[in-house]
Amino acid sequence: MFRVALWGATGLAGGELLRLIAGHPNMELACAVSRGRAGQPLGGTHPHLRHAYPSCSFVSPEEAREGEADLAFLALPHGASAEEAGRCLARGQKVVDLSADFRLRDPEAHRRWYGAEVPAPELRGRGVYGLPELHREELRGADLVSGVGCNATAAILALLPLARAGVLEEARVECRVGSSEGGAGGDEGSHHPWRSRALRVVTPFAHRHLGEVCQELGLEEERLTLGVTAVELVRGVQCLAHATLSRPMVEGELWRLYRGAYGEEPFVDLCPARPSHQRIPDPRHVLGSNRVRVGFALAEGGRRILAASALDNLMKGAAGTALQGANLALGLPETRGLDMLPVFPA
Amino acid sequence: MFRVALWGATGLAGGELLRLIAGHPNMELACAVSRGRAGQPLGGTHPHLRHAYPSCSFVSPEEAREGEADLAFLALPHGASAEEAGRCLARGQKVVDLSADFRLRDPEAHRRWYGAEVPAPELRGRGVYGLPELHREELRGADLVSGVGCNATAAILALLPLARAGVLEEARVECRVGSSEGGAGGDEGSHHPWRSRALRVVTPFAHRHLGEVCQELGLEEERLTLGVTAVELVRGVQCLAHATLSRPMVEGELWRLYRGAYGEEPFVDLCPARPSHQRIPDPRHVLGSNRVRVGFALAEGGRRILAASALDNLMKGAAGTALQGANLALGLPETRGLDMLPVFPA
Amino acid sequence: MFRVALWGATGLAGGELLRLIAGHPNMELACAVSRGRAGQPLGGTHPHLRHAYPSCSFVSPEEAREGEADLAFLALPHGASAEEAGRCLARGQKVVDLSADFRLRDPEAHRRWYGAEVPAPELRGRGVYGLPELHREELRGADLVSGVGCNATAAILALLPLARAGVLEEARVECRVGSSEGGAGGDEGSHHPWRSRALRVVTPFAHRHLGEVCQELGLEEERLTLGVTAVELVRGVQCLAHATLSRPMVEGELWRLYRGAYGEEPFVDLCPARPSHQRIPDPRHVLGSNRVRVGFALAEGGRRILAASALDNLMKGAAGTALQGANLALGLPETRGLDMLPVFPA
Amino acid sequence: MFRVALWGATGLAGGELLRLIAGHPNMELACAVSRGRAGQPLGGTHPHLRHAYPSCSFVSPEEAREGEADLAFLALPHGASAEEAGRCLARGQKVVDLSADFRLRDPEAHRRWYGAEVPAPELRGRGVYGLPELHREELRGADLVSGVGCNATAAILALLPLARAGVLEEARVECRVGSSEGGAGGDEGSHHPWRSRALRVVTPFAHRHLGEVCQELGLEEERLTLGVTAVELVRGVQCLAHATLSRPMVEGELWRLYRGAYGEEPFVDLCPARPSHQRIPDPRHVLGSNRVRVGFALAEGGRRILAASALDNLMKGAAGTALQGANLALGLPETRGLDMLPVFPA
Incomplete structure (x- = not known):
């Protein structure tokens, strides 16, 4: 003990x-x-x-x-x-x-x-x-x-397979976060009448967790932005990385990258390819647990990808x-x- | 002007x-x-x-x-x-x-x-x-x-027809209130992680608006309690008065009392008798307006009544x-x- | 196994x-x-x-x-x-x-x-x-x-010590319930625009769980009403029983009844007497667990009691x-x- | 009449x-x-x-x-x-x-x-x-x-000044939408337990309103994606367009474009430049009205812009x-x- x-x-x-x-x-x-x-x-x-x-x-x-x-x-x-x-x-x-x-x-x-x-x-x-x-x-x-920073963790895990493979050209990352990110103390923005159902873009490009993300992914800052929106949640982060690949890719190749990165990880779950509306994870599905869900969707043309993750920030x-x-x-x-x-x- | x-x-x-x-x-x-x-x-x-x-x-x-x-x-x-x-x-x-x-x-x-x-x-x-x-x-x-107090207004208008008619023996009144009741300032209880989806019984029997209610209805305090529960709303008060009538009454008689009290009032709407789930008003139906809705339901036996109102507290x-x-x-x-x-x- | x-x-x-x-x-x-x-x-x-x-x-x-x-x-x-x-x-x-x-x-x-x-x-x-x-x-x-019925469980556990002691004269019980009570199927009332932030009194006096409550507490139906209000929650029931005691009682006596009933129970927690705003339980404090919290507040005069419970309905x-x-x-x-x-x- | x-x-x-x-x-x-x-x-x-x-x-x-x-x-x-x-x-x-x-x-x-x-x-x-x-x-x-489509209106008004000026290279647009977008009927996804606090990415790239947006802005589809996330709101759309400008620009130039486009419009309000957290509009500030708010933030380097709008979808x-x-x-x-x-x- x-x-x-x-x-x-x-x-x-x-x-x-x-x-x-x-x-x-x-x-x-x-x-x-x-x-x-x-x-x-x-x-x-x-x-x-x-x-x-x-x-x-x-x-x-x-x-x-x-x-x-x-x-x-x-x-x-x-x-x-x-x-x-x-x-x-x-x-x-x-x-x-x-x-x-x-x-x-x-x-x-x-x-x-x-x-x-x-x-x-x-x-x-x-x-x-x-x-x-x-x-x-x-x-x-x-x-x-x-x-670790909660938003940093979400961003890193969404993008890690792409960064490791050297195919991540750039990404505009945005996290939607619950009010528990602000701690127990509270500030004016967390007063319930202001915070309830808010869609407040706290920072459009450069949340301070960006430093961690760049360090851990080994990327220069010019390639990434990290925005944060406060949404109607107490717990939870959803990270959507609107990323551009350095070359056109197909789905199968991406699945290999993501499975390779996370296949053995005890707490990382990959979202299924089908049904398609379950590809992008929702933090409600990990509430109270240590799990993180990671998923992606590839746009026509094979260069634009939405890489995403969801976790319980606490x-x-x-x-x-x-x-x-x-x-x-x-x-x-x-x-x-x-x-x-x-x-x-x- | x-x-x-x-x-x-x-x-x-x-x-x-x-x-x-x-x-x-x-x-x-x-x-x-x-x-x-x-x-x-x-x-x-x-x-x-x-x-x-x-x-x-x-x-x-x-x-x-x-x-x-x-x-x-x-x-x-x-x-x-x-x-x-x-x-x-x-x-x-x-x-x-x-x-x-x-x-x-x-x-x-x-x-x-x-x-x-x-x-x-x-x-x-x-x-x-x-x-x-x-x-x-x-x-x-x-x-x-x-x-006027917002909870007091809700309680007074729910009970006024009964009090005027002298048939209100006693009532246990409870208000469910939104976070805007606490004003723009905020306190620990209004911090979003604590307040979101709360069902916090702020006071079980004697909210301070009880003084107004007794004064305006002309009732001794022994006959009334006024409890308040903070619920997941920003605006709105719903008042449920679990009242006892001093004698058994029938629906028609009660409708006459309520219509008599409010038939000419420009901002008071009586809830319809049917469908029955619309008898008790919901503050969502008056959001942003100056209207107050009043309704009631009578239990078997004719002595127990639920008299209710809903308004936008701001x-x-x-x-x-x-x-x-x-x-x-x-x-x-x-x-x-x-x-x-x-x-x-x- | x-x-x-x-x-x-x-x-x-x-x-x-x-x-x-x-x-x-x-x-x-x-x-x-x-x-x-x-x-x-x-x-x-x-x-x-x-x-x-x-x-x-x-x-x-x-x-x-x-x-x-x-x-x-x-x-x-x-x-x-x-x-x-x-x-x-x-x-x-x-x-x-x-x-x-x-x-x-x-x-x-x-x-x-x-x-x-x-x-x-x-x-x-x-x-x-x-x-x-x-x-x-x-x-x-x-x-x-x-x-067991979820509302019945909440009502029974809130009132059991009083009923067993034979001091419960009557009670107007009301439960505030989340949308998961309605199951996975959904009906018109559970459509999000109608259900979100609702305060809908589904039934004012006689929810069908009343039969269970009377059976298990050994009380005639004339003594109880059971109302249900749908509130903005997914999980959770809060039960407030506005009860009348058959004789004036003091706090200490009530604590003995409640401690006697639940002192050995593995899943029932009594709310503390102080701070007073924690006397009445909130279902958010038991989310995802099998615990039920029970508390009460006694009004001046010793006859009117608010007996309450909170649980996760699922x-x-x-x-x-x-x-x-x-x-x-x-x-x-x-x-x-x-x-x-x-x-x-x- | x-x-x-x-x-x-x-x-x-x-x-x-x-x-x-x-x-x-x-x-x-x-x-x-x-x-x-x-x-x-x-x-x-x-x-x-x-x-x-x-x-x-x-x-x-x-x-x-x-x-x-x-x-x-x-x-x-x-x-x-x-x-x-x-x-x-x-x-x-x-x-x-x-x-x-x-x-x-x-x-x-x-x-x-x-x-x-x-x-x-x-x-x-x-x-x-x-x-x-x-x-x-x-x-x-x-x-x-x-x-007009609600998401289309939001996207068009966020991007119109850039498109008219011919400086919009491409944009990844995403709308966060309330449950009233789905109408009064409801489907499985709008059942309250599923919809409450959801962050469901309904479509990552190609919501059907994209057709309108391209038509009205005069842009080829290759330049735009339009994603939609269902969030915890009943009314409201917030549109964030992560756009790339075809050349580096400075703030003053952008203000001229936006003021030029909307200075005379009776229902379009530009968000102020300061305080910076009010630059990106929140649909809560237009609830129940016919107003639309438009704002933007420019990242270092002058090529990446977040152009945004918020409106009441009904x-x-x-x-x-x-x-x-x-x-x-x-x-x-x-x-x-x-x-x-x-x-x-x-």
């Missing part, structure tokens, strides 16, 4: 990690950390988990730093994470970070997208970008696992992938504790 | 009044007041009205107090309204207040429900409760018109009724500027 | 049973029966389960009757179930029926609420009403387990409770395969 | 036309035609309009053909419209058709997109494509006005534009009866 500490336990990703830890056969909660709600019962903030943690309260950072744990999940704001990561590592804990602090290898890119110097530069070399579909072997036994886009990383870091089977099936319709 | 000043112009009721004033043939906007956004274009806050007020900006309270107006709508927070009302009246303006400051005649009731002393006690005698269905004659030419529950009051106060036809039809389905 | 057959496998309760069977450590799917879609892949109808049943197709009733199984779940329309139940029992299979065919012990009550003679009268004595919270001991090893209101019944019938631990945690916010 | 007949009066576009006719100062309803509901009160089908048409019932086609009218609105299914149009014209009525029967000038294009021969070929030369922003002068006094996408056309055909001011302001938030 591994003891895991959870930092940032009152947030949405924090709540999702609590759900996962409660159901994990090889993990137990060492502590759930919250500066603002230390001493308060966990069930007050996460009413759906009250019965799973009947007598558990949040603890302060100071208390948490006194306690023991094998691994720490950091669901802290960008910037605050790196500092705590150093402390945890120094105490001999493995760290799975969900923030953006360790995602970008290039300090200049971090500066540009996050408007700040890279935090904890001494740790950067140790962090592994936490997407097992790309970095599985590096993640095994790793000490420091970086989180699961495969955050807590679920973090748990995959933690399993790998701890030497557990990668899928352990992640076999819940999607809840649909919901 | 009457010149009207609007105080609290950035809020939701304020926005709705701007929509109404823009379409009113006998009113023009003197000023739209906002302390926080003075100098900013009106269309930034109310994008749906940009074209209707192409070159209009908010003004500060100080500027507004220098300007002229025939009538002031006060869509200000409870407490702040009364003070401004006094100033407006002193400048010879008529006042239509949307806050709760002048609703309750009994200072003790105000204290109890709003946790504060009655503001501007010297003005209380002059205010008329602004529900034309109850106080039409007093409202004609009035100087100070009080706003219209008949706030801005629409306020404009009815303003029309009456200014000597205009009561329905002027209020003939828009509901938008359905939406 | 028990082999289970699923009849009515294309419906919503059928889909939910497929999700549960896939995750159950002691069950495997013998066959998924559909007359209309025999031969078609299961993943076409239930896209969220494609990866869990990668090579499974629906079979015809005729094929299913040739196959072997230890237990049959019948998610068939009312009326069709009883006939198939007889055949399954004759082949030595245990039967868990989700229809209403075996719910009402009194043939007259069945006739009245379902407008038809009781089907398979020879089997009626053998069926056990499948709510473990009421009939746990009878369900152990039972051959024929009846389903789980605790249908498939989840059916699996509890199947576990008990097969001699398995009651909670086996039902430990998934709620997905929130979603 | 012009007398107008409405064919197809039970549908969603029909209901919207009834709302418009009721509020139009120069029109009165001659008859509301329905084969299936002849004799039934109009308020049963359109409960939100009951008070506006208190004693009006639907009439059969046969009755309607006996009556008199100055103009007929045809909100009939594709194919049925053309036949009735001929009869109406023969009786001397002007016709405003909302179907697709007269939209495409090229019979081959009609065949391809609608899978049928062009109906009423003898009338084709007489029909004018009913988008006043493109064909205002031809519409004045016209006898036969064709309807208004500017159907009934509203039809009324504009009717006004022009009858010699009335084009905006008559169309000055209602958007309802927001709703």
Whole structure:
């Protein structure tokens, strides 16, 4: 049994990690950390988990730093994470970070997208970008696992087979996202009268996850745009990549690329070719699970493709992938504790 | 042409009044007041009205107090309204207040429900409760018109015919309300991930509008409860009053009571007896309009009745009724500027 | 490993049973029966389960009757179930029926609420009403387990402690229900433009589940009404029982009743007394799980109580409770395969 | 006062036309035609309009053909419209058709997109494509006005300034649409559990409105794709055109094009350049009105542009534009009866 500490336990990703830890056969909660709600019962903030943690309260950072744990999940704001990561590592804990602090290898890119110097530069070399579909072997036994951006994960997995094959000329990627992307805090835009049924184009071309996408796909930024629209969903990301191929292709060739990339992946499902309206995935079909669905449609002429993916941003886009990383870091089977099936319709 | 000043112009009721004033043939906007956004274009806050007020900006309270107006709508927070009302009246303006400051005649009731002393006690005698269905004659030419609570309006109009006839023994009233009831500001509960599809019982028995309901129906509080549930709506109130009659009645008698009460009312529509699933009104059928629908169903035995109403809380529950009051106060036809039809389905 | 057959496998309760069977450590799917879609892949109808049943197709009733199984779940329309139940029992299979065919012990009550003679009268004595919270001991090893109505389950569990204690004078019960209650088929009312954000009072006083509620609580019908409102939800029932106690009571006494009834129940959670806005449960907090939450609020005077419950109608209101019944019938631990945690916010 | 007949009066576009006719100062309803509901009160089908048409019932086609009218609105299914149009014209009525029967000038294009021969070929030369922003002068006094596709209208108005200037190289256009696009009838996909919160890509590249878009913009089909995603909305279309310019451009030049195209248009509003999150329009800001909002954002490098529009598909996408056309055909001011302001938030 591994003891895991959870930092940032009152947030949405924090709540999702609590759900996962409660159901994990090889993990137990060492502590759930919250500066603002230390001493308060966990069930007050996460009413759906009250019965799973009947007598558990949040603890302060100071208390948490006194306690023991094998691994720490950091669901802290960008910037605050790196500092705590150093402390945890120094105490001999493995760290799975969900923030953006360790995602970008290039300090200049971090500066540009996050408007700040890279935090904890001494740790950067140790962090592994936490997407097992790309970095599985590096993640095994790793000490420091970086989180992934939910939109980045969706975009990367939609385009990876094309990028790897060197046939992706350019793509205009757009993600439709639910309100849980914004976290538990809320801002003016998340006030229900403004957010309900919104189709708000938050950014038309250059969402900050674009940096991750380019890094992981090995593409120059000139080839990609990444737009984000807030839609009427709480959970879920749907990514539509309007891509151009560098040469005309036929369906069979594309199926070989996608099957080759994902045939062995435990959490990636390819959408069927038929019926045609199921080719492009809908995030409702993965709700509450760690699965990601990937599909594509090819236009006449063989050069224009719509490559798409759908995932639950709190699961495969955050807590679920973090748990995959933690399993790998701890030497557990990668899928352990992640076999819940999607809840649909919901 | 009457010149009207609007105080609290950035809020939701304020926005709705701007929509109404823009379409009113006998009113023009003197000023739209906002302390926080003075100098900013009106269309930034109310994008749906940009074209209707192409070159209009908010003004500060100080500027507004220098300007002229025939009538002031006060869509200000409870407490702040009364003070401004006094100033407006002193400048010879008529006042239509949307806050709760002048609703309750009994200072003790105000204290109890709003946790504060009655503001501007010297003005209380002059205010008329602004529900034309109850106080039409007093409202004609009035100087100070009080706003009405949206839930109170719904409950009063559902039960009025029974209360007037003296056959209402008791009622457990519950309102299902949209998120726009909470105003433009937002609180933790209105954060979209918490509010979306919520069925949150905000108060089980004693919403603060109960004071108005008892006052206007002339009933002791022991006879009524008023519960409120926040549901997945932006606009709309549906009121279901689970009432007990003091004696068994038959349908025909009840129809006479309801038709007698509302047959001449320009904005009250009775639901048809058939088809039976249309007896209880749905607020979607009055969206964007000043109409209120009232219906009832009688259980076997003739003593248990479900009396119900539905309205748009920003219209008949706030801005629409306020404009009815303003029309009456200014000597205009009561329905002027209020003939828009509901938008359905939406 | 028990082999289970699923009849009515294309419906919503059928889909939910497929999700549960896939995750159950002691069950495997013998066959998924559909007359209309025999031969078609299961993943076409239930896209969220494609990866869990990668090579499974629906079979015809005729094929299913040739196959072997230890237990049959019948998610068939009312009326069709009883006939198939007889055949399954004759082949030595245990039967868990989700229809209403075996719910009402009194043939007259069945006739009245379902407008038809009781089907398979020879089997009626053998069926056990499948709510473990009421009939746990009878369900152990039972051959024929009846389903439960989702609204009935919600109403029964909200009121059971009061009814058992003999303090329930009367109650006006109302359920707010999601669109999945209507099944996969759809009717005019479920067309999205009509159903979205609806507050449609489907029945004000006498939903057909009232028969079950009275039977199981041992109350005469004169004491209860059961209204149903369709609200903007896909899954979920919230039941609010506006009840009157036969004598004034205090909170502590009520807590003893509710704790006494549910303290040992594995799937019933009592809402906390504080914070007060969490006293009345919201179905969003049990989404996708088999849990039911029960709470209450007592009005001043001690006679008027709001007793409430919330559940996921496809789980605790249908498939989840059916699996509890199947576990008990097969001699398995009651909670086996039902430990998934709620997905929130979603 | 012009007398107008409405064919197809039970549908969603029909209901919207009834709302418009009721509020139009120069029109009165001659008859509301329905084969299936002849004799039934109009308020049963359109409960939100009951008070506006208190004693009006639907009439059969046969009755309607006996009556008199100055103009007929045809909100009939594709194919049925053309036949009735001929009869109406023969009786001397002007016709405003909302179907697709007269939209495409090229019979081959009609065949391809609608899978049928062009109906009423003898009338084709007489029909004018009913988008006043493109064909205002031809519409004045016209006898036969064709309807417009809602998605086509959105796409055309987003791209028109670029196409006219000859700078549009290609565009991948996608529309996000509400459930009212499917009409009042409903199909499996519109069943609420499937449709609620859906992100269903109905067609990735070639929605049938593409024919209209190419015809009206004068572009070859190779340059455009038109995808449609069903989203959680009842009313509304948001069109995002991911376009490539044939040469690098700067913002100022684009503003001149868009202002030049729409500066005088009574129903087209340009989105402001600032704040930047208001550049791309949201259909919630035009709900219930005849307005269309158009905006754009230019990516670095000056070649990639996101050109966008938003409208209410039942208004500017159907009934509203039809009324504009009717006004022009009858010699009335084009905006008559169309000055209602958007309802927001709703």
